[in-house]
Amino acid sequence: MKIVILCGGSGTRLWPISRTLFPKQFCQLFGDKSLFQKTVERNLSFAESFSVVINQEQYFMGLDQLEELKIQRPSHFILEPIGRNTAPAIALAAMVAKPDELMLVVPSDHLIENQKAYDECISNAMDLAHRNYLVTFGIKPHYAETGFGYIEAQGTDVKSFKEKPNLATAESYLKSGNYFWNSGMFCFKAGVFLDELKKYAPDIFSQSQRALSSKSKESITRISLEDMNSIRSESIDYAVMEKSEIVKVVPADIGWSDLGSFDALYEALPKDHHGNTTTENVIHIGSKNNLVVGGKRLISTIDVEDMMIVDTTDAIVIAKKGSTQKVKDLVAEVKKKNFEMTNVHTTAYRPWGSSTILEEKSDYKVNQITLRPGSQLSLQFHHHRSEHWIVVSGIATVTIEDKTFTLNPNESTFIPKGAKHRLANAHGENLVIIEAQVGTNITEDDVVRI
């Protein structure tokens, strides 16, 4: 079966942990693997291949995280320049697959705690998909959630799809036992899905086909912005599932959470006997039932209850539990004041490694740059600044104008204004340098790539 992993997400609901360019599926919220990596591992036993539908800006992050797992399965990335909801994403993935191929479509940012129950559900879904059904997964609700759509089921038959209910309706759904949360996971043959898409959303079908036809089908499929823009934005539920007559549902009680808010994250994280999430570098004095997510800094609380405290290098959020849906309002406010902070962290992840701003003033900037083995920065020069590089770990291969030389730890070099230069790591361990940029323009604007 082909596992299609959807990597959408705007990085707003768990801001400032998640950012537009670092959405929550790539964050290590549970131990040392990201939700994306956990999604890959959860499906390894069914997977013949992986197809990752991902924003083009996040391709390298996704590729890195996949490669870290060292899995022995073919993988394919479909790079979207912008998101157009799930129907186009899944259509593109289905069109790249063979028509008879089974596809399991899964979001990359959900938590599933009961692997055994999950395996059984997938097995049941595969049986139904083999028999040419479109299979959805209905999560058994444990409380009256008003933020999800519901599926009304009778056994594996779908009676109806329901919009997000009000609280009274949600409570009646919970009581009845026949209503399930729509999980955003699907299983079907690629060709069966495409036939139904053609029937119920022919525009999305043909637009997606056109977007794809202009591409050679390699290990990466890049969709152009123009092509992607031409596809109607729509969810698979509206486009197909709610209309198709061959839909089945597999009820699933699998320890599922969409981690769609800090409140949901609090529920899912391990907690100590005072109800505080167990986080390193925290001191609580008389505090109870708090979510604390932090980084390097010491976080300490005194007599704090039912709060969310989320600390990152450049921003901290303190919110009352139950109010965390307002994080989106906060992100809107932050955008007004400082757009970059909603997009990126102080540490930026790049194809070649990462870069962390240590200090930034109007006329100089100090960065810590990590280059992965075998990677290099583009050949470039700057009109308005010179740079100092000090190797602190690994071996640098430095090009300045027509000279190339190596620098060992504790060696440094100077790149004058206007000099073409390149930093590369030709060795087998990470290269870490401290870079001091000094000049009248230390922004990305003054990077001339050759």
Added chain:
Amino acid sequence: MKIVILCGGSGTRLWPISRTLFPKQFCQLFGDKSLFQKTVERNLSFAESFSVVINQEQYFMGLDQLEELKIQRPSHFILEPIGRNTAPAIALAAMVAKPDELMLVVPSDHLIENQKAYDECISNAMDLAHRNYLVTFGIKPHYAETGFGYIEAQGTDVKSFKEKPNLATAESYLKSGNYFWNSGMFCFKAGVFLDELKKYAPDIFSQSQRALSSKSKESITRISLEDMNSIRSESIDYAVMEKSEIVKVVPADIGWSDLGSFDALYEALPKDHHGNTTTENVIHIGSKNNLVVGGKRLISTIDVEDMMIVDTTDAIVIAKKGSTQKVKDLVAEVKKKNFEMTNVHTTAYRPWGSSTILEEKSDYKVNQITLRPGSQLSLQFHHHRSEHWIVVSGIATVTIEDKTFTLNPNESTFIPKGAKHRLANAHGENLVIIEAQVGTNITEDDVVRI
């Protein structure tokens, strides 16, 4: 009159803003002047000279802050190696003064908002002091505080000194109108005080005299640790005021706060119409009545009420308002885990300027070092690390072994392991360098000063 400024303080009650080596009198809590500087300015109109009793570790910080004010008065520093409470500190200051000289003794970390009322009180106190009384200042209480000692007064006569009362007693004091908070401010002739000290605490008198006699009386008086240790630790209240029969009190309604807790700081700081302190780089969504003190990072809150949020480079404290007396418990916990964090900030203030740690790993460390005009670091070398210096602002005078040369902005140099070196700023503007230390020992232990 000689203004004697007492600069004690352990830096715990407003931790993490204040630290052991950066107590609250040196913090800019209100605008761009520190409480110490505000104390100097408040007393300028009465001051013929200043005498600052200060921990020797903080001498340069106090001197810098005094020099920043460019006041045209003689000043003298008495450097204590350890604090022995107020009686010895004031005794030492009185012994350095002329016997007939009026002294106004003031703590350096209090806030006084009503300068006009203050001036009147001082004027009244001077009259009484001229008539050979020991004058205390009794702050008119505005609520039933249980954390202060009280003075029972009848006019300017002292009826009795009272220990910290329980709440019922404090309420009866408040109601009666004859009880005042003991402010820790005093006014008297140096000789009159010393006579009373000799009478009621002869050991402190003679121990202080001996400690001082071994010093030449220059512009700085350094007391040795051995001498300071030999003086009994005692407050001026216990040692003299509660026993002397020539004590008067000046009732004072002067907008006074001892800023002894975050709760007191909240009361004293300006607030917006939602009751949140007005702080830069903060976004509140639906939050009310919060104290927020921050630095560089964005601090955002959602539906948070009656909390204290205090953010510094390396530590953040979130506390319920009213629970801030527990900050001392927190500091004790922090000490167990990381002693340095209770002592110093990421930025350390030194006689020559300041040093900020930008990044610290086991085998390298990046510092930003600022040297004031005319200052220099000690000639030194390291066994286990080499250093890279990059000048980003100002002009450095660098000595490496037997060579001395200058570095302009954007120039750098390398100091090999074992090489004697010195950094100096011989020019008229601040020198800022980025220093990368690389080696197997990057701690202060590996600094060999010559």
